[in-house]
Amino acid sequence: MVTWGISGLSHDASLAVLEGDRLLFAGHSERYSRKKNDALLHADLISEGLAYGRPEAIAWYERPYIKKLRHVRAGQLGNALSLSDVPQRYLRSLLPFPLPEIFYADHHQAHAMAGVATSGFAEAVVIVADAIGEFDTFTISRFGRDSGLETLYRRRYPHSLGLLYSAFTRRCGFRPNEDEYIVMGMAAFGTPIHAEQLQEEWLTIEDPGFHLRANVHRGIGEWLPGARPEDLAASIQAVTETVLLRAASWAQRETGISNLVLMGGVALNCVANSKISTECGFDRIWIFPNPGDAGSSVGAAAALHGGPIKWDGPYLGTDIDRPFDVDELLRTLQREGVLALANGRAEFGPRALGNRSLLADPRSPLMKDRVNQIKGREKFRPFAPVILAERAAQYFDMPVPESPYMQFTATSLFPAEFPAVVHADGTSRVQTVTSEQHPNLHALLTAWENATGCPMLLNTSLNSRGEPLVNTWEQAVAFGAREHVRVL
Known part of the structure; x- marks a missing residue:
């Protein structure tokens, strides 16, 4: 059976083609449209996907109507009432063939499955950390080849480590949801002198996670207006590392499992990944080469498939x-x-x-x-x-x-x-x-x-x-x- 996994209508649209358990193709829409982080599927991406076969099923990377409830919670009533981002309506207007049945994965399930289905692990701890999906923003799960995913801990909107990092990305003068990696690099030029105050005013760290003291979805304004961007970057980087290290260490102690899968956009933070690898007691760590939302097209297809998938690398x-x-x-x-x-x-x-x-x-x-x-x-x-x-x-x-x-x-x-x-x-x-x-x-x-x-x-x-x-x-x-x- 040919399955298409799709992420889109938010940012970083992508398409993956799975035939049986073999991943044949996966591409980013932005590479075709030349629009950075393009949220829409490009016609040439669809055409290239069709070269591998017309889909008999489509797997979508999140649950759209639950996401609309979160839009209500966030005060985004225009998004909540709009029908332009309903996947079935959107795909019907776009695809040059009758729609097959569409299946929906939870946003964090799609992240997690892109990781575990390509990891080769029979069991693993799975940490997914991102800005936001439907409501989940930070989850710790236990995965077993036979038992599937069992959630051990979750944080929900508005408590989001990814949104906090994005808010500091904006505060440092860069584009949120795009330039977080620049902030990670800038941190090396600063000192985390604001980390303690950051925790006092913006979040509480606890085992195994955190909670925010305020909703940072719209940023943190000009917090500490006299602070150097380099020191702000070093401070949010240090706090992020602390949250992730405590969560990973807790999960290893709680489960005794020696394999870790890291997914979600926060898993692109290679500085934090390195500290987890040396300090948290796991023997093996797997991060799918595309752990953010674009990679969830693979994760949605893997969730529908229900088992490990065969792939030959990121090319x-x-x-x-x-x-x-x-x-x-x-x-x-x-x-x-x-x-x-x-x-x-x-x-x-x-x-x-x-x-x-x-x-x-x-x-x-x-x-x-x-x-x-x-x-x-x-x-x-x-x-x-x-x-x-x-x-x-x-x-x-x-x-x-x-x-x-x-x-x-x-x-x-x-x-x-x-x-x-x-x-x-x-x-x-x-x-x-x-x-x-x-x-x-x-x-x-x-x-x-x-x-x-x-x-x-x-x-x-x-x-x-x-x-x-x-x-x-x-x-x-x-x-x-x-x-x-x-x-x-």
Whole structure:
């Protein structure tokens, strides 16, 4: 049976195609429309999904009428009364075929199932932390292959760790629900001197969770108007880490389970993830490469399927079918220091993992500024290294054995040698690569090491600031022409 999982009508619309238990395709609508965080399904995304078969069932990533009750609770009466965001009505106007039956998953169930169905775990603790779904904002569950999900703890709207982080994102001068990762990076330049006052005025931390003292859905205004943004960022980061560490430690003690699945938008906080991995007693941690709402298209389909799914990694989107010439890539890197790599199927998730990437020499102290200029980013923003998995422990104090999806930070052991990929706090968001995971990228890294003695490259997303990752060869070529970077 062909099942389509869909997330949409809020932000980060996506489509996933499941045939039986095999995940065939998953794509972000924004990559097709070129509108960042596009909430609507693009016609070209639908067309590409149809190439894998017309759906016999559709799984939607949340329950729309329960969400409308939350709209009432939040005072969003216009959203509550509107019918434009009813999935059945919306899909009927959009899809070029009669609708099959539509099934609805709970928002946090879709998050959780995207994680557990791809984890390979027979049992796990599952923590889902995000801004808001229908009502749930923070859940801790026990998962068993035979017993399913059992919720052990939940927080509901307006008590939301994700909304609090987004409110501080706005307070620091960035876009909420989009730039939280910038705040995480900025935290390294500040000191959490406001963390105690933040807790006194905005939330109480308790085992295993928290509750807010006020509704922060519309922000926190100009709280502490004289505070430096860097210190505010460090403070909300520290408080977020405390909440997550206490919740994960409680769950491990309560259940005795050694596997942890982290999901929801907060699971993109790789600094917190690293501390959980080293401090909370779990043997294994799994984070689906797309833990936010876009990844819930996979989670909704998995929830309907009801069991583990087969997938071959995050390269699930549009295919750029061009030769991968290691020798030419190596020559370009040696000659120019930077190149745009657009090859293979697009990554499903927010991070470029070698198929829609800017790659550069990490050894030059000038490279960070050069690449930030190419991308139009703030100078303080860090870049990630992609490194041969077999070399990672020689160059980084890894919190986990492997990190193929850039989900953890690690302290650099030789920061002076690789200044372009080491952040202000001495850490790097490491991507490890094995020959099984990505044979082409592994071959390039091997050739680069043989030629230079350096086992890593700088890897960042192939896009300009505020734009989605490039999706097609034509978009990649346009980027290269605009930014004067060779595209291969």
